Amino acid sequence: MNKKDLPIGIFDSGAGGLTVLKEIKKILPSEDIVYLGDTAHLPYGAKSKSTIIKLSISNILFLLEKKVKLIIVACNSTSSVALPLIKNFFGVPILGVVEAGVEAVLDRKAKRIGIIGTSATIGSMSYQNLIKKRRPKAKIIAASCPLFVPLVEEGWVDSSVTELVAKTYLKGFKGKVDLLILGCTHYPLLKKVISKVLDKTELIDSAEEVATKTRDILKKSNLLKSKKRGKISFFLTDNSPVFPKLAELVLKRKFKPTVVSNI
């Protein structure tokens, strides 16, 4: 088999990474994709560093068995906490949403930068540290928004409740940042509500950014698949009532995931 024709692997703790998958399909429609949602262990955001590392390695090994040519860590908690430590251990490029988001910020001139994410992502300081290293004079405001994920998973993406929650969480950002990094793969589904609360603030969507970066890397390595329309295979480590609901919300299509109990 030509290496070009191998699939791209994506993993997340659950369904959040579907927003990344959507962006990949949009700009690289010919690529085959293997998606792994580690639903038996979600949410990663509330877990310790060593547990997140162990789980990430299991996920990477699963995708390598599927012979992927590149892996995307479509989970900000994992990208923050585990990726810097393990990304060079394996034989394929591994990209994370955090680095992609940070690079997008650095491409812009903004000096007042907002970051939102889960408690694990914000607490890990990985966005903050990466930006500070490359642009020491940046003013950064960061906040965790723990209710955004359950609100998305409940499907309340534009309810008045979500708007009220967004107003509470984003109070400290109003008029104080030029752009806001959506540091969680669930958050792109809340773009409308967030834009309503923080008008005039550019939203940086890490899902879009990591998709662009994936295309650039595959192109550079001459690994882009161009023939035919790509296939998507979904694997979950446990049955999840939320996954099919979110898959339909994000991808506007129904999918049947395969449950793999041991990875």
Add this chain to the structure above:
Amino acid sequence: MNKKDLPIGIFDSGAGGLTVLKEIKKILPSEDIVYLGDTAHLPYGAKSKSTIIKLSISNILFLLEKKVKLIIVACNSTSSVALPLIKNFFGVPILGVVEAGVEAVLDRKAKRIGIIGTSATIGSMSYQNLIKKRRPKAKIIAASCPLFVPLVEEGWVDSSVTELVAKTYLKGFKGKVDLLILGCTHYPLLKKVISKVLDKTELIDSAEEVATKTRDILKKSNLLKSKKRGKISFFLTDNSPVFPKLAELVLKRKFKPTVVSNI
């Protein structure tokens, strides 16, 4: 060691079971308690039946190693899904919050019964089936309230957001039920908000009910410890940022849990 002096074991997927612990301490202050929060695998509510059964058995075995005299399953998802299948496998009595809640309902004359809980609890139909079996003419309305747990874990127990969420979830109950079973151990923390939305509806708190049942069983078996003030030991299967916060909210005291990585 006298069997009376052995501790009571309590387990939950996380911190929700602390409401049960609180009630046990209130009516049985002399008892020692071993609390296990399986934080590495929370939330159980979104997991499949076979996974919940496997995890529950691990938790029970852990508590049996600690030589407990009785085990309380302080988690409605587990009590609903796993307990009926495994409760007779072990050498000590195992009580669940679901049966205790149902017995409290049957002690009352109410015929219009409301039940709220996680998706797993409501979907398992265990409350509904148990009540229907014993009181076939009961009118039952049940609804899952997936955002209540994250709201409690965020500490927003009496915010306007929580009130708005409660109004949305409880719309179908207003004027249609005489009592409402709080079918999740997190929900007693929302009693104030729920009572505001559903005034004139009696709230059945399974945590209180299972505590009373525990006292009755220990008394009957002559296993009540009466000397001295009891000690509490906390074990978690992973570090959790939520646990200490909730422990303080529920118990008004700080605790240091021990993290046990393999059970």
